[in-house]
Amino acid sequence: MGNPQVIAFYITISCIAFVISKIIISVLLYKRWKRKHLVHEDSYSDGKLVMFRSPAMQSLKPDMFLKKTLKLSNKDIIGSGGYGTVYKLTINDSTAFAVKRLNRGTVERDRGFERELEAMADIKHRNIVTLHGYFSAPHYNLLIYELMPNGSLDTFLHGRGMNKNNKFLDWPSRYKIALGAARGISYLHHDCIPHIIHRDIKSSNILLDQNMEARVSDFGLATLMEPDKTHVSTFVAGTFGYLAPEYFDTGRATVKGDVYSFGVVLVELLTGKKPTDEAFIEEGTKLVTWVKTVVEEKKEDHVLDRNLESCPIDEINSVFCIALMCLEPEPSKRPSMAEVVKMLEQTKNNNAVIDC
Ligand SMILES: Nc1ncnc2c1ncn2[C@@H]1O[C@H](COP(=O)(O)OP(=O)(O)OP(=O)(O)O)[C@@H](O)[C@H]1O
C-alpha cells in the first residue's frame, strides 16, 4: 500500500538530484569557460609583478593592480598583433593602462620580452611610449604601457578612413605625427647609449596620445648597438612592406634600415595607402616603387591622398622629397634620423622647400 508513495518519493529525489547535478555541471562548465577567457590562470604567487617608479604608478597599490590585471578578459581587448594581444586595464575613472600579453614557449618569444625591457627600461621621451612595468608568469609575460587614447596611426589612417570619433586626419595632424615619430626614432639612434635600432618602424607601432602626438612603441625586435659599431648581424625580422632592401641580402640591422622604414611611413601619411596592402603584392609592385616613379615625373598629385588635395602644396612636396631620400636604395645615401628631423622642422618653420 505504501509502495506508490515510496516510488513517488524516489522519483522526486531522483528528479531533484538530476536538477542539482545539472546545475553543478553548468556552474563548473561556466567556471571553466570563464577561466579560459581570462588573461591569467595561475595563482598570484606563480608570477612576478614589477612596477617601475613613475608618477602614474606610485599611488597604486601593487595588490589591487595585480588583481585587476589578472581579471582582464576578452571584452577588454583593444588590439592584437603577431606577437600578442593588447588589453585596456581600467583602474578607475581617470587611470587606465594598456597591457600586452606575450605567450611564452619559444626562445624567440622570451627574447622579444627581454629586448623590450632592455630597450625601454630607462627611456623617457615625449615621443616614445612609456613602459610602466611588467608581469612575468610561467606561461606568459605581460607588458604594462601607458594607454594611448587615440590608438595607432595605422588604425587612425586606414580604419575605414575615420577613427572612432569620426575625425579625419588632416595635413597639420599628419605633419605633427611625422615630426614626432622622427624625433622619437632620432632619440633612439643618437641620444641613447647604447644606441637602439628599432627594426619594426611601421604605422601600427606609432601610437597617438590624447593630443595626437606620436609615440613610438613596440621594442620587441629592438637591437642595442654599442656606439663604435655600425651594424648588428641578426635574423631578418620586421614587417613586409617596410623593410629596407639591403636587409634581405645582408641580414644586418642598421640605423639606416629604420630610416627606410620611416620613409615608408611618410609615404603612407602622404598617400593614405597601406604599404602592406594585398593589391600591391598581387600586382608584384610596392607602394614605394609606385610613388618613386610618380614623384620623379613630378606628378605628386597623382598619388597624394585625395583628402589632402587642398593642403599647402610646397609643404607636401617637401615631405615627398624627404620620404624619397629616406627610401634611397643605397643606405649610405639616406639621411640620418637627426637630419630627417631637421628637414621636417625646416619645412614648417622657414617654409623652406626641400628639393629632391
Ligand atoms: N599603449 C597602447 N595604447 C593603446 N593602444 C595600443 C597600445 N599598444 C598597442 N595598442 C593597440 O594594439 C594594437 C596591436 O598592437 P601590437 O603591437 O600587438 O601589434 P601590431 O603592432 O599591430 O602588429 P605586430 O605584432 O606585427 O607588431 C595596435 O595596433 C594598437 O592599436
Ligand SMILES: [Mg+2]
Ligand atoms: Mg605593435
